[in-house]
Amino acid sequence: MEWLTIGAFAKVCRLSPKALRLYDELDLLKPARVDPETGYRYYADAQLERARLVAWLRRLGMPLARIREVCALPPGPAAREVRAYWARVEAETAVRRDLAAFLVDHLSGESRRDTTKMLELRYAAHSDRGHVRPSNQDTAYAGRRLLAVADGCGPAGASASAAAVAALKPLEEAELSAGNVLNLLEDAVRSAAEAVQGVAEGSAEVGTTLTALLWTGSRLALVHIGDSRAYLLRDGELFRITHDHSVVQSLIDEGRLTPEEADSHPQRMLLAKALPGDSADTPDLKLHEARAGDRYLVCSDGLTREVPDERIRELLGAGEPGDTVRALVEAANEAGGTDNVSAVVADVVSPTHPPVSVG
Numbered sequence: 001m002e003w004l005t006i007g008a009f010a011k012v013c014r015l016s017p018k019a020l021r022l023y024d025e026l027d028l029l030k031p032a033r034v035d036p037e038t039g040y041r042y043y044a045d046a047q048l049e050r051a052r053l054v055a056w057l058r059r060l061g062m063p064l065a066r067i068r069e070v071c072a073l074p075p076g077p078a079a080r081e082v083r084a085y086w087a088r089v090e091a092e093t094a095v096r097r098d099l100a101a102f103l104v105d106h107l108s109g110e111s112r113r114d115t116t117k118m119l120e121l122r123y124a125a126h127s128d129r130g131h132v133r134p135s136n137q138d139t140a141y142a143g144r145r146l147l148a149v150a151d152g153c154g155p156a157g158a159s160a161s162a163a164a165v166a167a168l169k170p171l172e173e174a175e176l177s178a179g180n181v182l183n184l185l186e187d188a189v190r191s192a193a194e195a196v197q198g199v200a201e202g203s204a205e206v207g208t209t210l211t212a213l214l215w216t217g218s219r220l221a222l223v224h225i226g227d228s229r230a231y232l233l234r235d236g237e238l239f240r241i242t243h244d245h246s247v248v249q250s251l252i253d254e255g256r257l258t259p260e261e262a263d264s265h266p267q268r269m270l271l272a273k274a275l276p277g278d279s280a281d282t283p284d285l286k287l288h289e290a291r292a293g294d295r296y297l298v299c300s301d302g303l304t305r306e307v308p309d310e311r312i313r314e315l316l317g318a319g320e321p322g323d324t325v326r327a328l329v330e331a332a333n334e335a336g337g338t339d340n341v342s343a344v345v346a347d348v349v350s351p352t353h354p355p356v357s358v359g
C-alpha cells in the first residue's frame with residue numbers, strides 16, 4: 001500500500017495538518033499508520049472520501065461532535081442529518097435578515113409598513129415535584145406574551161427560580177418590537193440575576209436556570225441560560241432551539257464525549273452557566289420568526305433527562321396545550337420521575353383562537 005504523508009494528505013483533502021492532528025485526537029479521522037519511532041502520521045487513499053466529507057461539513061459550520069455523528073451514519077441517514085442541520089442554519093439566518101432589515105429602516109429614518117399578519121399564542125403550563133425530590137424547585141409560567149421555565153438548585157432553589165421568572169413578568173405589559181425586544185430581555189435577565197442574588201444571600205449553592213420566550217405578535221425572542229430547554233415543533237419535525245450550558249455539553253461540543261457517554265457522566269448535572277452567575281455567564285439571546293401552526297415547548301431537564309426527543313416529538317404532536325403539558329409530565333414520571341419536571345406548551349394561532357392558561 002502506498003502511504004500519503006500528513007502534508008500530502010492535507011493538500012489533497014484540503015484540510016490543514018493542524019486540523020488532521022486535532023481530528024486524530026478526537027477519533028474523528030485517525031491516520032492509517034503511525035511510525036512507531038518518529039510518531040509521524042500516514043494516511044491511505046481510501047481515507048480521502050471521509051476526509052473530504054469532514055472538510056465539507058466544517059465549511060458548513062457544523063460542530064465537530066455533530067460531524068462525527070454524521071460520518072458514522074450510512075449515506076441516506078447522513079443526508080437527512082445534513083438537511084436538518086442546514087434547515088436550522090437557514091431559519092437562524094432568516095431571523096438575522098429580518099432584524100437587519102428592521103435596523104436599516106430604523107437607522108435610515110424610513111418607515112416600512114408592517115404587513116405581517118398578527119398571530120396569538122394558545123398556551124398551558126404544568127409543573128410537578130416528581131417521585132424522588134422532597135419539594136418542587138421548578139417554576140413554570142405561561143402568559144399572553146411570556147413563556148418561562150426556571151429550575152432552581154440549592155437550599156433556596158424554589159425561591160431562586162420563582163424570583164427569576166417574576167423578574168420577567170413585567171415584560172407582559174411592555175411595548176415590544178423586533179428592534180427593542182432583545183434589549184428588554186437582556187435588561188430583564190439582569191434584574192432576574194439581581195433578584196436571585198438577593199435570594200441566595202451570598203451562597204454559591206443557590207442558583208437557577210432560566211429559559212423563556214417573549215412574544216411580540218409575529219416573533220418570539222428567546223433568552224436562555226442553564227440546561228432547561230426550548231423546542232420548536234414545525235411541520236412534524238422537532239427542533240431544539242437552545243444549547244445546554246453544562247459541563248458535559250461542552251465536552252460533547254469539543255468531540256471529547258458522545259451524547260450516550262454524557263448520560264452516565266459523573267458531572268452530567270454540573271452547569272457551566274446559571275443565574276445569578278458572574279460577568280462571564282451571559283445568556284443566549286435570539287429572535288425567532290413564528291408561523292401559524294408552530295408549537296413551542298419550554299421545559300426543565302426533569303423532562304429531557306427522562307424522556308427521549310423522539311417521544312417528546314410524539315407527545316407534542318397531539319392534543320391541546322393543556323393536555324400535552326400533562327402528558328409530558330406524566331411521561332417523565334412514568335420513566336422514573338427522578339427530578340422535578342415542568343413544561344410549557346404554546347401554539348401559534350390566528351386571533352380567532354382565544355388563549356388559555358393552565359397551571
